[in-house]
Amino acid sequence: MSTAPPPGPVLPSSSSRPPGRLQHSHALIVGGTTGIGLATARRFLDEGAKVVIAGRDPESGHSALAKLNCPDRLWYIQADVAEPETVERLFEQAREQLNGRLDILFHVAGISGRRFGDGALHECSDEGWDTVLDTNARGTFLTNRAAVRQMMKQPLDNLGLRGTVLNMGSVLGSSPAPRFFGTLAYAASKGAIQSMTLAAAARYAPDRIRFNLIAPGLIATPMAVRAAGDLEILAYLGSKQPMAGGPGTADDCAEAALFLCEPAGRFVTGTVLTVDGGWCVSEGQYPRHERTGHAPHA
Numbered sequence: 001m002s003t004a005p006p007p008g009p010v011l012p013s014s015s016s017r018p019p020g021r022l023q024h025s026h027a028l029i030v031g032g033t034t035g036i037g038l039a040t041a042r043r044f045l046d047e048g049a050k051v052v053i054a055g056r057d058p059e060s061g062h063s064a065l066a067k068l069n070c071p072d073r074l075w076y077i078q079a080d081v082a083e084p085e086t087v088e089r090l091f092e093q094a095r096e097q098l099n100g101r102l103d104i105l106f107h108v109a110g111i112s113g114r115r116f117g118d119g120a121l122h123e124c125s126d127e128g129w130d131t132v133l134d135t136n137a138r139g140t141f142l143t144n145r146a147a148v149r150q151m152m153k154q155p156l157d158n159l160g161l162r163g164t165v166l167n168m169g170s171v172l173g174s175s176p177a178p179r180f181f182g183t184l185a186y187a188a189s190k191g192a193i194q195s196m197t198l199a200a201a202a203r204y205a206p207d208r209i210r211f212n213l214i215a216p217g218l219i220a221t222p223m224a225v226r227a228a229g230d231l232e233i234l235a236y237l238g239s240k241q242p243m244a245g246g247p248g249t250a251d252d253c254a255e256a257a258l259f260l261c262e263p264a265g266r267f268v269t270g271t272v273l274t275v276d277g278g279w280c281v282s283e284g285q286y287p288r289h290e291r292t293g294h295a296p297h298a
Contacts, residue, residue: 020048021048022049023048027102027104027261028054028147029051029053030090030108030109030143031110031168032051032064032108036221042067044104045070045074049073051075052074052076052097053065053077054076054079055078056078061077077090081139082142083142087146090146095150101154102151103157103164105143105147105163105166106167106168107140107144107167107168111131113132113186114226116131117131118184118186120178120182124185129185132186132188132189133188133189137188137189137193137196140168140193144165147165148200160208161263161266162207165197165210165212166211166261168193168213169214169215169216169272170186170190170216171280177236177240180233194213198270205269210266211270212272213271214256214257215273216248217278217280218241219248219275236284239283240283240284241278241279243277248276256275
């Protein structure tokens with residue numbers, strides 16, 4: 001004799017849903033003062049969330065507060081997430097601002113390590129490797145650990161969730177383009193973040209904590225100034241990211257983040273969502289004189 005499975009949480013009907021897709025949600029965006037993080041903070045606020053943005057540079061933080069202009073639901077905390085003690089303080093302060101509950105962590109913060117010596121394997125310096133892995137992979141590990149420790153102590157919400165963690169990967173973690181984007185440590189750091197996200201998704205699904213990852217292509221942000229200003233790279237992107245014919249926008253990633261973080265997506269975990277304008281399914285055409293040689297950017 002078969003038995004029916006226990007019913008899951010009942011999603012509210014469209015007629016009874018609150019006006020905001022993140023109404024009553026409490027979010028921390030690490031790296032939320034510029035670029036994709038700032039665009040996501042704006043989108044989360046538009047949908048009713050309370051948001052803490054964290055970043056290293058106070059000037060960028062206060063500028064973000066002015067741009068977003070939502071003093072009753074937005075706070076900035078200065079923090080460098082490279083060290084455990086700093087991360088613990090950040091989460092303590094965020095909990096105070098968010099009434100003791102953390103529904104969403106979105107870790108956006110990261111660096112490109114060219115100025116530290118990142119490059120192709122035979123060129124990558126010890127400093128380049130260590131700096132990029134410490135900032136990107138270690139920083140994400142520290143915030144994710146702090147978030148899951150907090151979320152495991154929280155009661156289930158009305159949809160049966162304890163929390164959602166969203167991390168920032170890159171297409172370069174699994175779809176290399178070495179002629180123009182040949183930074184080994186950066187690719188390795190993003191690959192590590194992706195593996196960590198999937199392992200955490202598997203481990204914490206029974207605890208009703210979701211882990212997902214966005215893997216963007218080239219997005220027009222302050223970190224991408226070098227690439228976005230290079231005419232040869234822009235020509236390459238015309239066929240590598242054909243949906244836009246060039247770089248994507250921070251808002252493209254913000255919409256993806258909203259989809260993966262909103263409570264209605266409660267059944268989505270362990271997902272790697274490429275936001276790449278076709279990067280991973282497109283060949284990309286090099287300028288004719290580059291097809292047999294090595295680009296100066298590799």
